[in-house]
Amino acid sequence: MSIHMHREIDQLKVSLLELCGTVEEQLADAVRAVLDRDPNLADRVERRDEEIDRREIEIEESALKLLALYQPVALDLRFVIAFIKINNDLERIGDLAVNIARKARNLSQFEPLRLPVDIDAMWKNVKAMVRDSVDSLVQTNAELAEEVCRRDEIVDRQKRDCRVTIEKLLATQPEAVQPLLQYLAVSRNLERAADHATNIAEDVIYLVRGRIPRHQAAGNL
Amino acid sequence: MSIHMHREIDQLKVSLLELCGTVEEQLADAVRAVLDRDPNLADRVERRDEEIDRREIEIEESALKLLALYQPVALDLRFVIAFIKINNDLERIGDLAVNIARKARNLSQFEPLRLPVDIDAMWKNVKAMVRDSVDSLVQTNAELAEEVCRRDEIVDRQKRDCRVTIEKLLATQPEAVQPLLQYLAVSRNLERAADHATNIAEDVIYLVRGRIPRHQAAGNL
Secondary structure, eight states: OHHHHHHHHHHHHHHHHHHHHHHHHHHHHHHHHHHHTOHHHHHHHHHHHHHHHHHHHHHHHHHHHHHHHHOOOHHHHHHHHHHHHHHHHHHHHHHHHHHHHHHHHHHTTSOOOOOOOOHHHHHHHHHHHHHHHHHHHHTTOHHHHHHHHHHHHHHHHHHHHHHHHHHHHHHHOGGGHHHHHHHHHHHHHHHHHHHHHHHHHHHHHHHHHSSOSOOOOSOOO | OHHHHHHHHHHHHHHHHHHHHHHHHHHHHHHHHHHHTOHHHHHHHHHHHHHHHHHHHHHHHHHHHHHHHHOOOHHHHHHHHHHHHHHHHHHHHHHHHHHHHHHHHHHTTSOOOOOOOOHHHHHHHHHHHHHHHHHHHHTTOHHHHHHHHHHHHHHHHHHHHHHHHHHHHHHHOGGGHHHHHHHHHHHHHHHHHHHHHHHHHHHHHHHHHSSOSOOOOSOOO
16 A cells, blocks of 8 residues: 555655746746847747636645545655645746736837846746756755755845846936836746745755744835 | 634634734834834833734634534635634734834934824735735635725735835935834834735635635735
8 A cells, every 4th residue: 555655655746846847937938028128929928828727726636636546644645735835836946937927918019128137147047946846846855955945045136236226227327217117027937936846845844843944024126 | 512612713813813903003003113112112012022922822723622622624624724823824924913013113314204104004004904814714705805805905905005115215315225224124024914914815715706716826026
């Protein structure tokens, strides 16, 4: 019985890692759409979100079946519960990619701005955090999860720098307020994605160590 | 056995409603701190967040014990899983109250602005949505949940109006960029709280009806 259950758990892990890969692609495409001011790519990101939503539901239903059929206890039960919550977090990160894609579409309606903020660098950090947070669950690896939590600081700082730069530009180029606020929103959505990755990592740390490393307000805007 | 389990479920419902009440108080205090530019009230909101985090963990642990002890199936199992997810959403709404309190503290460092946006009106809608979404779970009331989803439109519109007003002010009063961006962030955090309430309501609709009414990107900024 236990062998069957663990085979099912392994299957769930594969599905979650696949969903994580799709969400990373969505974020990559959304950021590309912003940098290239590409409304067609933005549209593709929005349309693909429905697939993510559907797969989230499928994964949750499989997890519920596992709970009903095998009635796991102790650490196995905690793992499946953490898994369900993290599946939900991935779907919400997918939603943030759609938000970013919408900003890309809005930006394509304005003249290009020379913007001294590195959205691409911020995105690379966020992508790594999302991937590593889900890996930390699949491997039940608390050290990797703790590392993800530490990296949240870096993304917070990148967002702050972005905000400061944009505030200065708003003061000197008030006519560019609309596109500037779109870029600010992009950096904020990336920072929220990093916060979700941190939430995932904290769930893994609690699963393995039985305590929350920090429990502060996420997503300070 | 079933009587014992349903007694435990009733106890969990009471705890969740109490947590919901505390989160509403946090949001109320945070908004009050913004309107009054009161850093002391902002500090109290930040300190109280630890209590919310602790209670979220206690509620989840009780739910896990229920799962292990009574091994519910079918609708009872789905209810407990929905309950765990919604408990988590409430804790994140509490985090948004802390975000708002931080904006209040920042605002207290600037001269007061005459701001033609009605933060209080937005807050009242959000508070009702949060309360009704948790009530809809406790009552497993899909009609109430559907009503909460419809009200999300109103809050989205209030946030858009706020953004448009602030964009105009940024263009005409660029020297006020810092406090103006703080107010924008407050409206955005309130809109995110409304999105969490909508997520809760959607979980209830799925629980009762077996389908998601809409599955769009939440929290469009």
